[in-house]
Amino acid sequence: MKVNDTLPFTDHSQFSFPLFHWKNLKKQAKQIVWCPTQDLAVIVFMDNMIALCRDGWSPIWEMSAPDATEVTALVWNPNGEEFAIGFSNGSVRRVDATCAEPKYIVYTPPPTSFSTSSITKGASGRSGSLKITSLAWVHFPRKENNFKDITHGFDPKAMEFTNEIPALNMEPPDEPAPLALFLKQKKPPLPDPPSKASEGKHTLLLVGDNYGRIHLSLNGTYHIGTMSVRADGKAKDKGHIIATGIGPTLSTVQALVQKSTEKREMFTMDSSILLAKRNELCNIAEEQKHVGFLLRYINQCVSLLNKHHTTIRQLAEQSSGEIARLLLERNDQMDPMPQIELLGLISTGNTSEPVHAYFTQYLTEQQVKRWESRSGQSYGNLQKLINEYLEPACSRLLHRLHRLRGYSLWTERYSGLIDISGVETCIDTTQLLLKRLIFYRISIDKVCIEFREFIKWILHMVEKFGERDTEQQQQQNQTDGTSYDPWLVVSYIKKSFATDGLAEYFTVYPGLESSDKRWKQTGFLQLANSLTEMCSNMLDRPSNMISTQTRILKKHSIQFKDQQIQRKSARSFASWVTGEETSSNAIQYYAFARENDRGAIVTIVKKCLEEPYTVSYASGRLENVRIHDIEFLDAQELGMVIESTKASRSFLGTINYPDLSYTTLKTDLLVSGDTTTKTPIARHMELTRVSNVIFGANGRTRRRIMETIGSNKKAYIFLMDD
Structure with a gap:
């Protein structure tokens, strides 16, 4: 049997992504995250160096992780002007992408009694410490005030008299004169003032950790609450928050929790207090x-x-x-x-x-x-x-x-x-x-x-x-x-x-x-x-x-009944939220990739974000291959890096996931196992001379770019459309 015959592709699905550029990188990469508004990408390397690159290959600057910690999560601000990095030491850096050199602000989620003790134990090797496991960054718009909501005779700008206060001097002040005259005097810069361009434009950063908690940070700096996937808020039987999201209406927060290699839990959590008090x-x-x-x-x-x-x-x-x-x-x-x-x-x-x-x-x-x-x-x-x-x-x-x-x-x-x-x-x-x-x-x-x-x-x-x-x-x-x-x-x-x-x-x-x-x-x-x-x-x-007014509305579990073959992969799951800003029928999609002795199984879960929070799913097989990386490209396509198990060949493949035939889940438990249904590949392309490939795409309309990087440090940048 020929190798081509063992692959789950047909001539009908053949498609070539136009090549934009290729380059050999200096180091091996482990993650690529594209800016949603500009042709910028953040590449995380194996040594946890973080590089901001133009067009995915031209470096602007590099920065290292603090104290030799590991980069565990990364996400862009929806405005495309900054990104947040989560680390294994429990801290988050909010990095400005508009500067010619790395400038950042540190946000550390507040510890609770159990996480504090765990961190202390971690220092002596008896227990693990707090770690950031997921990041999501969404718009948090104000509710437009109607004229009738404004008190009669009250001028909202009546208190705006800051122009009468003496202006701040932003020129760095002089340090004490050095002992030796020839020594140059150091002048550390003053903190950057808040940008006037961002006034009135608010965002919400959702930070998941390895204790089953979601920390809510307004604008990436102001901590406004913590949500726990456990009703009692305790760390017992903890799970890692591996994905978070919030619906366009801001009424619910979604959390995907990994309990074990065979079990995931999907939580719908009440965030109506955010909706009710968002202007305040x-x-x-x-x-x-x-x-x-x-x-x-x-x-x-x-x-x-x-x-x-x-x-x-x-x-x-x-x-x-x-x-x-x-x-x-x-x-x-x-x-x-x-x-x-x-x-x-x-x-x-x-x-x-x-x-x-x-x-x-x-x-x-x-x-x-x-x-x-x-x-x-x-x-x-x-x-x-x-x-x-x-x-x-x-x-x-x-x-x-x-x-x-x-x-x-x-x-x-x-x-x-x-x-x-x-x-x-x-x-x-x-x-x-x-x-x-x-x-x-x-x-x-x-x-x-x-x-x-x-x-x-x-x-x-x-x-x-x-x-x-x-x-x-x-x-x-x-x-x-x-x-x-x-x-x-x-x-x-x-x-x-x-x-x-x-x-x-x-x-x-x-x-x-x-x-x-x-x-x-x-x-x-x-x-x-x-x-x-x-x-x-x-x-x-x-x-x-x-923190006290949030609660769990619904929980669904996914249990994989087959024993997964453990191989090193970049990502085995992906998430995506669809729906307009004012939409009440927003949908959360999760994609899971599993591998057994016959090949790969792709399970896509479709979850309604409004009541009754119905869940449906579609599952299909890709024979004789394994999936090394997976990511939603946009609201239409799920992208995958597919590798043949019988030959050293790597492919880019996509699935038109909204077109799949979904089955409504009748209970709160989805048991996913082997299936005879084949996953329909919409388009694919072979990646030559690379293996163990990671990839990332920006999903921008009319300017969609995808980058793939192999373990041999070879990077290809593709245009996703003709």
Whole structure:
């Protein structure tokens, strides 16, 4: 028998996909995901490097997985401007595809009590940790308000006065001056502000994990709830969420759970709370997006504020520490107080032996100038950070928090979503931070003046005690004797030379609560961290409400009664949702590929997303082949990579799955096994000189592209239409 006779193809199904390009890649790939709106593709390689490529073969940039973790899921935003990557460490990266280099934001689903303990056990090898197993990203449009829904006389844009608030400075602020003059100063970029182009355009990211939970993330950043496929929400008898989806009407969420190699479960979960509160959730998410950006901005600037303050403090400590060392050398029984020695010098003009050694052996004019330059640069940056960065940011944060407070007062619509007491606590903390920043700026202004006078006096003393002839000393004394204000010098020596007079603005009180009397004296770093935590807790209420109001509506099981032959394959299942945005008859399709000793079996399940959630199926055989990869190409075709079991040959094949003859399932259990029905192949094409092929397609109307990559790193890009 010829090999051609053993393949499940006929001349009638023969079809050639036009070749667009081919290329040899540098590494072996394991996944291809195409952008839904542009000719961009993300390729994941075996070493978990992620590459963004134009036309599927021209690399734009590459990025590595964090901490040698594995890429476990990948999906594009429907707008085609970003994509999300799920990792085996339980985190998700939202990556911007419009930049010439990789830029991303990390979203980590919140742990529950059981997942937290499991993660801890995973560190010691007794149990696995949280892992992202599926991702789906869909539109989450607002409900258009009718004119009658708007309160009479209320202008929705009445609160839009952000143009009156000072603009944020997005130029990265200067870091402290480096020790060596030739070293280049680093200026880490500030967080990217929310894009104005995305305002009003909301999406919902569904994140499935290996504990049978679906995490709902609005816009890929704001966690609004967790749904469990177990009614009790516990991890016992857990299953992996391997596919998720949501119907166009947003009323139900679909989950496909893998219980074992022979069993899958299909869940229909109630998400009507999302539908009922979508405008309110979108409004809160819009504010959360700005609040999150401003908090990242404030925290970065406060950290830099601390760096500059520390630099000034260290320079002063180096100098005062040298006097202390000299004092200890002369008398190790006394407690050295450098400021007392300098105060004695400026008040009496008499020097002790340690102070004389300090000015003649330690300090030089060059060292004093360097001290003045580095401290002066930091003083100037402290003033600039407060005036141009932190004050405008705090003012804008207060504006956003007051908008949330306005929502919280609208109890008819926002009851249970926003708690007014939590918002007011955040407002009070932001006002406290702003107030302390203003007082700190006033103190910095004063210390800066005192420091300049102190440096003048120090230079005068260095010159006075230097090796100069008497006439030159007398001339200098006559010229510079009144060039500094002694009272300002005394003030600096007493408050800032050997002690940190501004330490109160950076004091940290462990375990401090806002009810504590010391709360109003806490430092900037602690205030900023506490404010971030408060805002996070304030925005947790929608998550708690949605998590408790979701439930399982229907469960169907698929049991494979035959023993599958275990061979390495890219994917053995695929999913697709059809239906228009306003359609009430949307359909969820699942395709499963199984392999036994006779060949491959393809089972396609058709599930209605609205009541009564009916399920139908079609199953067919492909003899003498195995299916290495499978994916829905669009609403008409299911694509497969088919490999002959009797010869080293690989094919692309498609099935027109809506045209199949489906049988309605009478029970909640579908038992799928061997079948005599043959799967009708609509079109196919042989892939030459490649094996173990993976593929991906974009499904775009009038611009459909498919890419195949073999284990030998050879990539072919095909046009899917003539």
